[in-house]
Every structure is written in structure tokens, then in C-alpha cells.
Amino acid sequence: MNDISKSKGAWEPKIIAFLCNWCSYAGADLAGVSRYQYPPSIRIVRVPCSGRVSPNLILDALRSGADGVLVSGCHPGDCHYISGNYYARRRFALLKRFLEFVGVEPDRVNFTWISASEGEQFAQVATEVTERVRKLGPATHLLKEF
Amino acid sequence: MSTPKGSVLVVGGGIAGVQAALDLADSGFYVHLVEKSAAIGGSMSQLDKTFPTNDCSACILSPKLVECGRHLNINLLTLSEVLSVDGEEGDFQVRVRQNPRYVDPEKCIACGSCAEKCPKKVPNEFDMGLGKRKAIYLRYPQAVPLKYAIDPDHCIYLKKPGRCGFCEKVCPADAINFKDQPKEHLLNVGSVILALGFKPFDPSGLDFTGYGNLKNVVTSMEFERLLSPSGPCQGHMERPSDHQEPKKIAWLQCVGSRDINRACHGYCSSVCCMYAIKQAVIAREHSSSGAVDATVFYMDMRTHGKGFEAYYDRAREEGIKFHRARVHTVSPAENDNLKVRYAGENGDIREDEFDLVVLSVGLATDPQVIKLANDLGIELDSDSFARTTCLRPVETSRNGVFVCGALAEPKDIPQSVMEASAAALEAERILYPSRWTETKEKHFPKERDVHAEPPRIGVFVCSCGINIAGVVDVQAVTDYAWKLPGVVFAQNNLFTCSQDTINQMAETIKRERLNRVVVASCTPRTHEPLFQETLREAGINKYLFEMANIRDQDSWVHQRQPEAATEKAKDLVRMAVAKVRGDDPLPYNTVPVIKSAMVIGSGVAGLTAALSLADQGFPVTLVERKDRLGGHAHKFFRTWQGQEMQPYLSELVSMVEASDLIDVHLGTTVQDVSGSVGQFTSILTDGTEVKHGVAIVAVGAESFKPREGRWNYLYGKNPNVHTLLELDQRFIKDDPGLKGLNQAVFIHCVGSRVPERPYCSRVCCTHAIDQALHLKEMNPDMDIFMLYRDIRTYGKREHLYQEARAKGIIFIRYDLENLPRVSEENGSMVVKVRDPIIDASVTLHPDLLILASAVRPRDDVGGLSKLFKCAMTGDGFLLEAHMKLRPVDFATDGVYLAGLCHYPKPVEETIAQAKAAASRAGLVLSRDAVPAESITAVVNLQKCTGCAVCARVCAYHAVNMDENSGKAQVDTGLCKGCGACVAGCRSDAITLKNLGNEQIMAAVEAAMEDF
Amino acid sequence: MSTVNEKITSEIREKVRELLASGHVAAFLGYTSGSVPMVMQPLIIRTPEDADRLEWNSFCVLNLANYLPALLKSFEPPRRPGDPPPEGPLPKVGVLATGCWSRNMVIQVQENQVDRDRVVVVGISSRGMVDRKKVLAAVGHRDVTAVYEYDHSLKVSGPGYEREINRWDVVRDNCRTCVHPDPVIFDHMIGDLKGERDVADRFRQVEDIEVLAPEDRWSWFSTEIASCIRCYACRNACPLCYCPTCFVDDSRPQWVGKSIDKADTAIFHILRAYHCAGRCTDCGSCESACPMGIKMRILTRKLQKDVLELYGAEAGMDMQSPPPLSTYKMDDPQDFILTESIKGEEK
């Protein structure tokens, strides 16, 4: 294992972030451009729209070992594709409640809206989500092990 | 006039010249781009970051330069000077001298062996002389063209043949040619665009700054180089005297600007306030501790652009100090430190010590350019800028010759880019009959069919100077990439986007028979197209490509965790490799273009845009909400240069009304828009269905009317309280009632730069001062008081301010803590304000109170932005695609913006922007077809159940159910590739090409592999 | 004096005989009894004579809508891709439908799986079906050899025992909390419509779990599905699960492993239920079909509760309402959005 976090003894969560290309991914870029620092726990997957993110993908992330998932899209009304985030909002509202229902910790799976101009907010959200997940410890419930 | 030439000469290879060249070349004209130095890029290439987005200047510029350098219809002439321009509009004969490079650009591979061996060190002008280069050199690492050049003034061999010649000996490509001779080119062009830029003011003459005597006093341009990763200290901000990191830095504003005493530059350089704040912000980021003590000494803080005021606010919140003071003297202190003496606003003298002093030098015209202008017969103004007028903002005194960028007036990058497009438009307007007559067409090699090949992935890891390599161990990432499944090649590059690396990448793809490519560098949002084209040039489909964003989303956000950032970079590369492994070649879709435009709004912006397009033969539908054309301009008296608005407006309106190509819909708005670039269908409220290829949004803004609340100041309660436009209307009517007044008071920033509307309205300072001067013209005895916060008469408008002061108009500063108080006593107005200089309250008794109220976005802009799927800023203005380099484009293709709906701006900028929008729209309209989305949804018929969830959630009606099979089918022309259908489909039957579940999951799963 | 179900049975037989004899329908989908007590067999008959094979009792637990698309298709001429749809009217089929089954048929029509015009719905207002597993539990999982059904009780017998059980005590959970026992679409009605039922704690089963701590909920869920053998009876019994390739069968990509695995089984159940969100009518077929006694219906019930709470929608109540996940409102609740919830906390 050359995992740096492990060699130091401190567990660092890994969080998959599905970010829409137009707002949140740009917001994450802006966080970089503005040099807002946040924990190196987030692995960003660029998707065209939050409406592209199917619940399957979120479950797959947890199954593959993500300690947390963040899905972020444009603010309601700002969707580059008009309405993708509205559909996403319904899908995610149900999914989040449902995952919590079966015992997935509420802070494991997070959804948010971040616009292209919200670099600072992205850094804040990344930090916040990391902290929440860190408190929970490694995710095990839906983790595929062999 | 006989048929004009189909080509254009652009002089100056800075961002403005490059933009003009690209706009022209992309819309059917052949362009000769003449640049006097060895590489294009101009001043912008020397900058570290750009405000207000802090975008890395080189990063956003580089793709444009590379595009320019590679453009089939741009003839790049570097090391060249224009000798003469004869002839007239439509048919100019131009003589250009191209100085010898002494390096054959066809042969040079930019390996750098020559420079390594060259014994002659020369101060590097690109680094403002702070560093050294060799006599054979590259202007800068990402230079375009990426070819070495020999500096004949310093080359030992050229001075004494036979004495050196090392470069020739080591050059592996046999590219050195000491016998190279100057060449003279005779060009026949239809129009000329001058984009000669500026020269930073040389403060050597201003001895009080210590510049030239005190080592640690540097100019802002020098400081840019000190910050820049490609600069003399590789971005490890060092001060010149001892190469230590400065901990305390002062910026001195208005050095060589707003100075009629020593510098003889009365104008404001417009950009220095913002760049100083930017430098202060960036300096703090650059410092190892993150705690640079930064102080800016300024006269008026001029943050009048889009997003600027917020940037200023944030800088203050971050602890950057701002002192309203013109520094008296910089004197030496111990340790090569600098003592800065200045006076507080109340007159107390203060002294502070700094490690480094940065002089925010102004922008001036290069004496060589002045000479050239004289030679070409281009009139300059008293400040040596090209003379233009507000109503013809890019036209020079010579017909057919246009100007853009800082040559006409100091200005920032977006304004220069806008003008560049506007200048291109003016050229197109003359030359449109000859569109596509002199251009060549690009042919990519036939794409290799890689379907049956196992993945052969190449990974290119970018250092981005030190932007990435300063944090991430790029070598370790490269070594790691080699081991990933499918990877057969991995390489680290200093700047992957530089021309030589790009060329080398194409070669590598061919040599290694790569069929997938990953670039680990910056964000795909800016650089993906560049690399994708490289794939095409190398003969593989451009969709076999992925980027790993190891800069914006890694090295920049984990600056103090290099180990973790390196691990993350490996993860990101692994994810990209996993994803690209499953990528398929995709077809290049196109959409036929309906060659007509819709312009929404008929203010000056809308009218100008409509005419600009109609003049080129494109039909325009002009939609106006009100029942007459003209918009707010009807209420506008004159430009700051004194041109009266009403005659101009009437002329515009009658031209539009007379045009056969412009179909005017009054009292109408847009109800619904469908389709996309090339193929829009809009429904107007009058029931008309309009099919158009592009749209220009120019719906303007509104004047804030402070009818109540904190900014009321008796507005609407006392008949002698006006907004600026209301006073203009009295001017237009030549209201005699204005003549006998004794006292007028202007209150600035009414509703601007306040918590609920934090932006600066940009136009009001100049407008108010011009009105004050007009009142003085009407009645020289009138007492006029200006209650202001910062006077923002940027550029040449500063002369108005000087004139106002000279004419005895009194300026009293106020701030938000001490607002002026306006009351009515015995029927007359009383204004009380605290004068911070005399530290006493002043009571005024105006007959006329003018409120310079904010320009606010229209409420219905939101609806329009939704119709066209455009974004808005937090302030409610429309948001362009990129604040710096795409100032008139929306992120939605085929939709452009102009005028006040973008941001408050004076009429000259509105006209320029409208023309720029027309130029950008012309890029689409001049073609028969434009590229369409390739990443579209695709249906797996075996899995499809026909349940129609996909069709229900598709916002573009791109998915429908086939009547025969009952299964889903996708109209790829309409599909935008959002994937809402994919996430909705339970059967995994509809997927996005190259963004299918399989590929996304591959990336997700790769992210979680912990090795 | 015959029981309610006997009366229904004879009415069904009569109606179906008539429908088949008149040629109004080409086939009829109903139930018959088989060799094992308390397990009814779905039956398709094509002649009026076979109508007497039809039976109706409290063990008709599987949703007949499940068989409807295939039955309709069996009357369509075979077509290759690209062939035009058959001309002229296609034969109709008849089907029995209780409240939940009929609502499933609405969903099937909305999702283009069933052509309403080709279906003759014979409606029955449901009295609630009996949960065989409850009966078995009541007799200590002893062998049951015979069950006789009265209107309000069941007589259960096996080797060496005979028990009479109160019918309502062993009615399925979904039926006990059912609000809409009446078919929402029908062409003929057997018996009368009963109207909406007033159920006090409609979602009690769900709420009992909602109140638990996350770790207890996980413990409940993981224990509940621990005995799953991945036979997919739940999926196959469900009329909503008509995908030609279920996500569990997909190998590119592989959403879940195919074998017995803690995570894979959990994800299977989560996704199966999620795919029913806004569509499930709580017919209970999944749970009834499960050989291992897993109560996976609570999962879909939870989603049903949330869809109702958040979007005010119930699946299949009418033909017009769009499926809740295929539509949206600008002001849909979004308390779950992190930035919104942080804002909320700050307030």
C-alpha cells in the first residue's frame, strides 16, 4: 500500500463528486483559479448535467468504495439544459430519503447546487462534505468486498 | 467600388489582433497578421493572472494563440513591420518588412539545444529585463510560433562572423541560417486593423518612486513576471535585491496616469486599480505562508467593470489594505527595504516600511507606434492614442483602417476583445461580397479506424510551468501512468498546450499508433478543443480523448498538501485512462444554418447589431418590446465627447426602417424559443414564428429610480430632484429653467456599490461630470458640488474630470458610513455632507439635485435567459461565456449579447459590443452548416421497453417514440447530450455516447482503486 | 349459502363465458387452484368451456397485470424490426382486476406496455388477500394439506391438526393498509364498488422503521435481505419489472454482482425498489412471491409514502397524471440539498 493517507495513519475519506459541466464543474475550476483550498478527498467526475446522474451511479460509487458521494448541479432555473436539474432534484430527493431509510447515514450521500461563479462555495461544500464523511468513518454498508 | 479584396491585414499580435484575426478568418476572410516580435501573444502573454476571475493568463490565451498559429487562413508574419499602406478601402497595398529570424521555422523543432549552448546572455525583454535569455531565444515558453530566433543585436556570430556559431553546430535540425535576409512582402488587402497595443509607462523619470535607484521598486509589469511561473523566479515571488520572498508589499497607483504634472499623462489607464488588487490577491496566494501584508495606495479606486467591485470587496475582506493617498516618496530603508511616506486623508503624515514596492504603471502608446500611425496617416489624439469617436468607436481617421484594443484608449482585455470583434465586423461590412474568395479549407487526414484495435493509450502529463509541477510530483504521475492498463506511452511536458508539444503529441500519436489519449493538465472546459484537434490532425477521432484536471481541481486547491495532491493526480489520471478506454469514435455532426438573425431589443445596441448584419446581407428580425425603436437612447443627451445622441439615434432608426432586410416587430417580445445554433425557431407574442440561425440579445437595462428607502434623497418628492437621464431630457429640450439656477448638487453612487446592488454602474461618474460641465456651459456662475465615493472617469474620460475641477466644480467625497442627508426646509432643499478632508459637515442649498442612480438589470432578463438557456450573474445581468475572452458570446452557441443587459456601459462601448456581437454572429451566418453535438443519446433497441420516460424528460424534444417499433429514437440534431433521458431510463436502454453508464462507472470505480 | 368468494367465482365464470362466447375477447386471464393449498395459479383460458376452471379466493395474490403485456403480444403477428404495425383491430383480452392491479394497468398504459383498447377489464373490489406465510406461521410452519375459506375465517388442516383462523388476522399487510380497493379502470364489475377505505396508519410499517437510528435501520434492512437467494421472484412477480434486460443481468456495465453478496444483494433490493418509485401500486406481489419470506414491500412502500408526501402523487390513479419522476415543479421540496439545508440551519 502506498496510500499516503494510510501510511500516515490518518484515515482520509474518498468522495466521488458528480459535477455538472456547466455550473458545478466550472465552480470547482473557479475554486482552483481562486486558490480556495479544500481537503484532497474529492474525486470529481464530470457529467454533462446533474440530470445525467442516475441513482445507479451513486450506488455504484458506494459499492466501489466511495466513503461519500456528492452530486452537484446548477441552481434551479440555471440548468444549461433547461430542466435537467429539476428532474434530478426529484430523483435525488427520493433516493436520499430512501438510502437513509435502509440505513445509509444521511451524510454519506449529499446533493447540492453550485454555480459557475461559486468557487468559494464549492470549496466550502467540499470541506463540509469531507468533514461530515470523516465523522462517519469509512463507508461499509454498500461496499462490495472480496 | 469594384469587388473588394477578400483579405485583411491585422497589425499587432496581442489579444486584440489575435481575436480580430480569428473572427475574420473564421468568417471567410484571409488574414495577414503582422507582429513585430518573434511571437504573438502581446502583453497579455506576459501577465500572470487576469482579473476578476484570476484565470491564468497564459492558460486562457494559449488556446487562442495556438488556434491562430495553426489557422489555415491566418498568415502569421512575425518579426515584421508595416512599412506603408497605400490605396484605399477595399483595395490597400501594404508593404511589410519581415526581419530575419536566422532560424528556419520549417526546420526548428524548438528543442532548445541552441539556446543551451549560446554563450551570450541578454536581458530578457519578455521578463521586463528581470531575467536573462540567450542571443538565440524563444520569446516565452508557450510562444506561437514556437520557433527560436536569433537576436542580431547580440549574436556574436552576426556581429563578427566566424567567432561563435555554436548554435549552428548543435542544432540537430540544421535550422540555423546566419545568412537569413530581410524579406519584403507586398500584400493586397481590403482592410487594415491596427491592434498595436500599448507600452507600459516607464517610471524612470519619476524619481520620487525610487524606480531605477532602489532595487526593490518594480513596475507592475515586472511584478507580473515575478509572479509568473514562466518568469525569472519561476513564480516563487522574489524581490530583486536579495531573492527573498517579500512579506510586505505596497502598490502605488496612477504612476504615469492621471498625472499632468510629471508624467504628462492626464488620462486614466483604466486597468491599474484592478490589476493592482489582483496582484495583491495573487501575491498572497503565491507566498509560502499565505500572509503577505499587501497595501494599495490609490487616488480613486476604479473597479468599474463586471465583477470588479465584488473582487475589490473580497480583497478588503481578505485583509488587503487600501489607503487613499498618493504616495509622496519612496526612500531607502535598511535591508533594502523601502520607506513609503504618504498623507492620510485628514492630512496626517504617515510612514510605512515595505519589502517591495510595485508601481502600477499606466498604459501609453509606444513611440514607434506613434511614428507608424503618422506614416499611415492615422490621426492620434493629444494622449497619442488613435483618435476615434464615441459613435464610431473602432474607426480611425482613414477609411478602411480600423483600430482596436489599447491603441485607441487604455482598456482591459474583454473590452479589447470586444473591439477586436467590432473592428473585424467593420472590415467584414466592407468586404462581405468577397467572403470565402481568398480562404483555404482545412482537410484533416482520414481517420484511422481504431474499432478493432486494443486500447493503446498515450498519457501526457502537463507541468503547466510550476502551476502543477510546483505541487504535484508530475514525474511520479507520469511514471505511474505508464503502468496503467492500456497505456503504452506516457510523457511529462512543461506546457502541454504549447505549439511544439502539440505538434510532438501529434507525432507521438502517429508513431506509437495511439488510439486513445489522456492529457492530465488543466480544465477541459478551456483546453479540450485544442487537444482534440491535435488528435484529428494525427488521424484519430477526437472523441478518443479525456482530460484529467490536475491543476484547477488538484494542484491549485491542495497547494500545501503536495503528497496528497500527487496521489489525487494519480487517481485522476487513472480515472481518465479508465474512461478513455471505453470511448468510441463519434461522428462529427453538423447542423445546417438558417442564414438570418433575430435581434432582441432595439436600443442603440440592438439597432447597431441589426444594421451590422443587414449590411452584410443577412436578414434580421428585430424584436422590440416597446412601440418605437430606440430604447433608452431617446432620453440620452450626448456622449462624453459631446456628440449629441438624438440626431444619431434618428439616423440609426431611419436606416433600420429603410432596410429591406430588417423585419421590425414593435410591441412584441419573444414568447418561446426552440432549437439551437443554426436552427432556432422563436415564437413572438404577435404570433409570428421566426426561424433564425442566431440571436443577439440586446434588451438593455433600466435606470434605478430610488422612490423610497435609503437612497431616496427626496426623489419623486421634490420636483427638482432628477436622475441623470431625467436631467438629460431637460437638456434635450434645452429647458430654459436650468439657466437661472444658483447651485446644483450631484450625488453619486445612488444605489450602486451598496449591499443590495454591489456592482459599480460604470457610466454615472462620467455622465454626471459631463452634465455638470454642461450646466456650467449654460451658466458659468452656477455652483456645482459633486458628492462622490470614488470618481471613476476611466480612460480619456479623466480629462472631463480635470476640466470639471478646473472649472471650479467642487468634489466632496462621502462614504457609506456618512451618507449625504437631504431634507427640505421651507420649501428648499438642504444637503448636508461631511467633508472628510476638512473633517467638517458642509451644508448646501441646491436648486437642483441630481442623483447618479444605478443602472439595474431588467427584471425580465431572467425569463429571456431561460428561453435561450443563458446564465445570469448574481447581480442579474446576463453572463457571457467567458468574462475575459468571450465577452459577447453566451455559453449557448449561436446566442450573443450586447449592451446594457451585459453590464452598464457607455454608448461607445455599447456600439462596439453590438458590432462585436454581429461579428460573432457572422461566424455562424457566413457558413452553410455549423458543427453540432456529437455526444448525443443513443438507444439500444434490444433493451428499450418503449416506456417513454426518456421522451417525457427530454427538454429538447429530441427523443420520441417510433410509431412502428414503439421504441425510443433520438433526433441527433436536437439532442444536446444532457443525459436526462439516460438517468431516467430504468433499462439502461438509452445512453450517451462516450458518457454511458459503463464509462462513467469505469471512472468511478477507477477512482476508488487505492493504489 | 355460498361465501362471498364463491359468489364472485360464479359471477366471474358467467361473465367470462359470455365474453369468450361472444368473441368479445380472445382470451381471459384469471386464476385457478392447483395442487398446493393457498397457492393459486394464474390461468389463461381461450374457450367459454374453460370458464369453469376459473376460481376466485383470498389467495389470488399475484398481480395479473404482470401477464397482460405478453398475453396481448401473443395475439400480435410476429414482426421484425422495421415492419409496420399490424393493420386492423387486434384481438382483445380480458383480465380480472382489483384496485391495485387496475392501477398497475394504468401505469402499463402510460408506459406503452398495454393498449387499453385491447383490454377488457373485469373489476373486482378487493376484500384483501390472505398472506399464506402468515397462515403458515399461525400453524407453526406445519404441513398444510387443506384450507377451507369462509367469509371471515379460514379452516386450516394438516397431519394431526385443524385450526380455524380469523381471516383479517392473516390478510396481507398491503391489503390491510390499502386505501383504494376499487379498480380505477374496468369494463365490467363483479360485485359493487366499495369506495375508499379509511386507513388510520397507512404508512405505519414504514414509520416504525423511519424512527429508528440509522444503524438500526441498516441492521433491519441487512437482516431482512440476508436470506435473499437472488431468485428474482420479487422482480418477476412485479408488473413494473418488464425490462428485457434487468440491471442485475447487465454485464456492461455490471451494476451489481450476480451472486450472493451482502452489498450486491442490498443494491439489488435498493434499485429494484427505486425503479418502482412513483409507479408501485403496493399490490404486494413481490412479497407474496418471495420463497424466503423477505418483506421487500416495505421498501416500495417507503417510496410510495415519499412520493405522496413530496409530490402529492399516487401511482396509477388516473391516466392523465404524468409519472412523478417524469415531471417536476419549480418549487419541488429541496430541503435535502446541502447548501439549502446549511442555509436552513443558519436560520
Add this chain to the structure above:
Amino acid sequence: MFYATLEGLRRFNIQHKFEFVSIISLYAQWIREGRLKVDSSWNREGLKFTVQDPCKLVRQGLGDVVAEDLRFVVKKVAGEENFVDVWPRLSNNYCCGGGGGALQAGFVENRRKYGKLKFDQLAATGADVVITPCHNCHSQVLDICDFYGGRWKTTHLWNWLANALVMDDSATGREG
């Protein structure tokens, strides 16, 4: 008078047929032209000289040119090596603190306080003589020198010019 006239002409853009020059520039011109001959050899003791740049003459008046001329003349008169410049200098030099009527209008304490900066600056040069080509500056510099205990001599320029003047035929204008 000098400044008021100059600024009046400028501000109100009054057309005039005369040139507005300082005597200092004329001294410099004449010295350069050889019409005025000066010799610094009189300064055997090596008295150190510095200058004041009067606001009205330099910064607001005729600009740095006249200040440079002033230095040129002083160097010629006192010897190149005996000139010590102040810092800051020319247009950027400090105000003496006595202008605007301060010398006549009371507020002595305030005036001397403003003058402290000038005193410190001049004292830092170590000069023995401070040339003040302005009567107002002269009075103020004289006063602050006295008040703050300075050691220099405050004078106008002509005193020293007279000292250094080489009286020959050309200078007296007599024909040879």
C-alpha cells in the same frame, strides 16, 4: 506674484506675448552660454550646499526643469563636490510648511510643526548652506533652523553667485 500670474495665464488660457521664465533658469542659461562666468574656487572651506525646491516655483510652477537649473547653478557656484541633494527632490520635494499665508497668519506652532519635516530633511543632508529661491521658503527655513536648532545658513541664490562671479571684461560688458 510669480505663481499667481503664471497660474492665472494658464487657468484662464490668457493669450500673452511674453515668456515666463525664472531668473534661475536665466542664470543657468547664461552660465552655459559663458556669458556669466562663475568659479567655485572661493569655496576653499568646502561649504556644503543644498537647496529647497519651492512649491510655487517647481511643483506647481515651472516644473523640474527649473529645479534642475537651480542645482546646476549651485554646483557651478559652490563646486560640484560641495552640493548635497535632498531626498525627495524636485517636484516631489517637501513643502517648507510656511506657505499659504502661514508665515503671516499666526498659528506659529502649527507652521513649525509642518516645518519639522522640512527641517529633518535638510538637517539630514548635513549642508552648511540651504539655498531657498523663494522669499516665503526663505523665511520659513530660516525660522525652523533657528527653532529646531539647525546649524545651516539659509540664503537666496544670488549671495553666492555674487561670491563666485568672475569679473572680467566680457562680464562687465566692456568692449575689448
Add this chain to the structure above:
Amino acid sequence: MKVLILDKAGFQDWLRALAGEFDIIGPAENTKGLLDWNKLEPGELPDFRPGLPKSSIKTFFFPQPETLLEFSARPGDDQAFRPHEPSEGRRARLLAGVRPCDARSVALNSMPYASDPYFLKNRENVAMVGLACTQGCSTCFCTWTGGSPVGSDGMDVMAYPLGDAFALEPVTGRGKDMLLKASSAREAAQEDLAALDALKASAPSSLPDAMDPASVLREKELMSLYNASFWQGLSESCLNCGTCTFLCPTCYCFDIQDETLKGKGRRIRYWDSCMFPLFTLHASGHNPRGEKVKRVRNRFMHKLKYFPDRFGPLSCVGCGRCVRDCPVNIDIRQVMKDLLAI
């Protein structure tokens, strides 16, 4: 061969003694109150109540899933994608309380799996203590298939309930060794042996009439069975779920898949079912058993015709689990009768 008598306490001691060597697994109530195979604590007795556990014992020989091989998928690993045997060895297991039908299934499955190393290894690794049935269920029909409620085929030790005690008979050498640890056992007395004989003789009569369908069906012409008309009607009610195949002790079809995650990979073999759409699906997308009727037919033809044709006996032990738990009451006994009638 000696018969031993153990009372319940003795049985308990014996299992406790065997716990050192084996993981002991036996029928017990699961969390849902259903009888199923569960790991027993040392000394815990299996549930001896009449009736079969929910699942068959096939999972112990044909696990769901079986890891066939493992490999590394780590970048830079020179052993990457080179398969190696699964690392983990399993402790030997003892199934206590196996009914004769289940045990017989192991013998039947050994026919097709005669040379399957995984199956054979598992067989070696699993010992079985049988439990004779004294009372059949309404769904039992072992005698139709060649089995017996007191049969000891496949067992290592066979236990017969005699009142409150058990008569234990070693069947294999391993069984003999196991019985050595039954410290509190006594040798069967004469009356015990008499009672045991009586039990063995009486048990089969409590089941439906014995038949020998295997031999009859072997003789029938294959296509006439295949083309029988009843398949259509039979399949119409079938849900095509895998309940019957997964509960069936003799359904042994499998599928193989590679799973990779986090740089580790393994090839697993797991239960397939002829009911599933992926069963016999070709890479081309064609499936010779694409329709439900073909899948249903395959299941029964396999068990009742193809298998006997190849190996002799039916691939059915008559445990009746498929009958008991089929959600739509498809009854293999009826299918058998229908086939026999052709």
C-alpha cells in the same frame, strides 16, 4: 458395522467433540422463523422437527458463488492478470441433520461434476450426518425418484430417530471415525436394532405410491416429449423466477463471471437458472431458449429426460421444495405424470 445409540445430550456432546474438526451446520430457525441451514454453535443441536429446510444443501458443494481463480489488476504488478488459485482455504464442514433426499442430490450432482475439481474438493470437505424421515410432507415424493425417506446415500453417518434417542449408523470410513468421538454412545441393543429395522421398513409406505419414472421416461422418444402440447399452458402461469431452480438440490447450472474491483479480480461461478433470460443467451444476442415456454420446458426436460438419458436416474430427488415454494403452483409431479402419459 456397529450401530450406536445416542440420546439428545449424547448427540450434543458428540457434535461438541466434532466441532474441533468441523464447522457444524444444521437446520435451525432463521430470523424469519423458517427452518434453514445455519451454522450451529458447538453443542447446539440441529432442529429435528419434520420437514425440509428452506434451502437445499447444494450450496455447500456448489457454493453461490464459488471463486474459481483470483488475479491482480494492479498497475505495475508484474503478476497482473495472471490467474492464481483462490488463496483462502475453508475449514471442513459437517452438515448435521441432512434428509435423505438432500444427501442423494449430492450423489446425483456428482455425475455431471465427476471431474469438477471444485465440486470434488467441496465434497471432500463436507461430512454429512443424515437424519431419516419418519413423516413425509404433502409435497414430498422421494420414492418416485429412486430415493427413500430412510436412505443413507451420500451420508457419512445416518441417524434414525428412535423415540427420544437416535440410532447412529456409520456409512463411510469417515463416518466411522466421526463416531469414535461419540463418547457417550452405547452400542445398540437387540431391541434397538429391531425398532430400527421396523422404522426402515415402514417409512416408505407413508409416501405416495412408488414409481420408477426414470426408466419409463428413458424409453420414451425425446421429441414426442419435447413437442408435447401441455408445455404452453404450463408455462403461461410461470413467472420465470428462479425459485424452483435455486431451491432445487439438483439444479446445477452455473454461469461464470469475472469481477474486478480495487485492483483485485476474481472469476466466480454462480448459480444460473434456465428460468432467466440470460440463460443460454448467445453473444450474438440470439437465445435458443428466448421464450418462456422454452425455458420452462428445458427445466423439466433436463431433469426428467436429458439427465436420465445420459446418467440413468432423474435429476430430481423428490424433495418437493419447488412444489412447496412455487409462487404459481407449478408442480413437477403433475409434469412427470403428464410426460409419463405420453
